[in-house]
Amino acid sequence: MDLNRVNLKKVNFSKADLRGANLRNTDLRGANFSDADLRGSDLESVDLDYTNLMGVILDETQLKYLKGKYNLQDTKVYVEKTGKTISYIEYCQKES
Numbered sequence: 473m474d475l476n477r478v479n480l481k482k483v484n485f486s487k488a489d490l491r492g493a494n495l496r497n498t499d500l501r502g503a504n505f506s507d508a509d510l511r512g513s514d515l516e517s518v519d520l521d522y523t524n525l526m527g528v529i530l531d532e533t534q535l536k537y538l539k540g541k542y543n544l545q546d547t548k549v550y551v552e553k554t555g556k557t558i559s560y561i562e563y564c565q566k567e568s
Contacts, residue, residue: 476514510534511550529557 473493482502492512499519507527515534526546530538538544549563550556558566 530560 473490475498476494477497479499480503481499482504483500484504485508486504486506488505488508490508490510490513493510494514495510495518496514497517500523501519502522503520504524505528506524509529511529511531513534515530516537518537520538520542523542525542525544527548529548529550530544531550532552535544535549544560547560548557549560551558551563
């Protein structure tokens, strides 16, 4: 799914399966991604200000773009090496 450069402000993506979607350079301010699956999606240069990320599943590659820029404490991370999804907080504890 190619959503590159689309204005998706305040769209409800709750529980959506967006694995592999191209969201690069997309305005997602205020969108609801609660419990959505974003593994493999291109999130480079997205704007996630004021976005609900509670329970969203991310992958380790996406953290490079999002870590330190957004509050990820309520997200989950898919760890390819183990094939498991863990909380972001648990992921950070294992990485330190």
